[in-house]
Ligand SMILES: O=C(O)C1=C[C@@H](OP(=O)(O)O)[C@@H](O)[C@H](O)C1
């Protein structure tokens with residue numbers, strides 16, 4: 024077992040590619056099998072729980088990307104020992120007392136900036152948080168205000184209570200917990216972060232969501248499911264209220280599912296290019312919002328089949344393009360991270376589309392509604408922002424530089440568009456390292472028909 028890299032690049036600025044990447048036009052019908060690395064959301068939840076557990080645990084098939092490596096670096100700083108096994112995707116985690124007087128660099132990872140402040144409240148001293156310039160505008164107030172309401176001192180750079188990075192959480196070694204109200208209408212991650220650390224609060228946590236809407240419910244269900252899997256009692260029987268009982272977090276040896284949201288652009292490629300793209304390891308049941316991908320692709324004209332089911336219950340999911348892409352009217356409130364992929368397909372469709380319920384995307388890696396509208400328009404398309412989404416009216420598209428605003432999913436949606444539109448120059452494709460390092464090479468290999476494509480191949 025060798026120590027996992029000390030994440031030298033995780034805490035440095037996000038990788039920026041020098042020259043734009045010319046998104047390849049599909050050379051013909053696809054016939055590819057694409058192995059998708061582990062889920063970001065599961066990897067980072069399981070890492071947090073492993074670092075707070077009652078003994079050493081193992082993650083297999085974990086994602087190794089900028090967001091995961093930032094989580095690893097942060098948890099190490101906070102006192103956990105994390106080493107690589109025989110493969111980089113096998114991580115051995117040995118918990119330690121949560122350590123204070125440390126710095127946590129969040130990069131642009133929502134999971135790091137929202138999941139770790141509640142952990143920092145358990146530290147025996149101050150934990151200073153900062154991140155990428157783009158991270159400093161992402162909403163943070165609800166989770167910091169919740170910690171304050173629970174008696175934790177949180178300070179910012181100036182005299183005012185912080186609503187964004189940078190900030191410092193002054194841990195006192197333990198936290199009583201109790202009841203707290205949180206407005207999670209801007210991000211489900213405010214709820215998930217508090218719930219994940221809650222079993223280690225003396226009295227657990229009774230969290231009530233008080234906002235008008237609650238996005239990304241599957242991600243909260245994922246949090247609840249991962250907590251239950253480590254033996255934590257969670258009562259979620261009332262809408263918008265979660266009760267986490269205090270207690271030990273059991274150490275486990277777990278396998279991480281592939282990232283179904285990262286599978287989305289590859290499967291969407293089958294509709295844009297024609298032919299078939301397969302993703303092995305598709306879980307029989309999952310809390311990942313990417314579970315919606317097959318149904319949405321079918322609604323847009325794709326054909327979805329399960330080609331093979333393995334002994335472990337996972338399947339090879341195959342999506343075949345029929346040559347047609349239809350517009351779609353869909354509420355993506357539960358699965359906002361899919362919006363960039365479906366916006367790209369919508370711009371290539373034969374009828375208009377409406378993506379609804381995604382106002383909260385304005386607080387993602389960038390303002391994704393503005394970014395998608397601007398960049399699809401730049402290619403000659405028609406994409407208009409609404410109060411809570413996008414209306415996309417297909418028009419003939421042409422090549423241009425597609426700006427990505429440090430957003431990995433802007434880059435992957437540009438790749439989908441480029442399959443049909445020559446000359447799409449993707450600025451900073453390296454931003455895909457946030458959740459899928461080597462995306463551009465995987466994409467190019469997918470276009471070489473009949474190949475099995477893996478992240479490291
Ligand atoms: O908890 C998680 O792992 C995530 C929750 C969602 O955040 P929002 O609720 O802010 O959309 C999602 O978009 C993000 O990619 C991952």
Ligand SMILES: C=C(OP(=O)(O)O)C(=O)O
Pocket residue numbers: 131132133134360387388432458
């Ligand atoms: C919104 C996303 O990321 P984050 O975890 O940084 O919020 C995303 O990956 O689409």
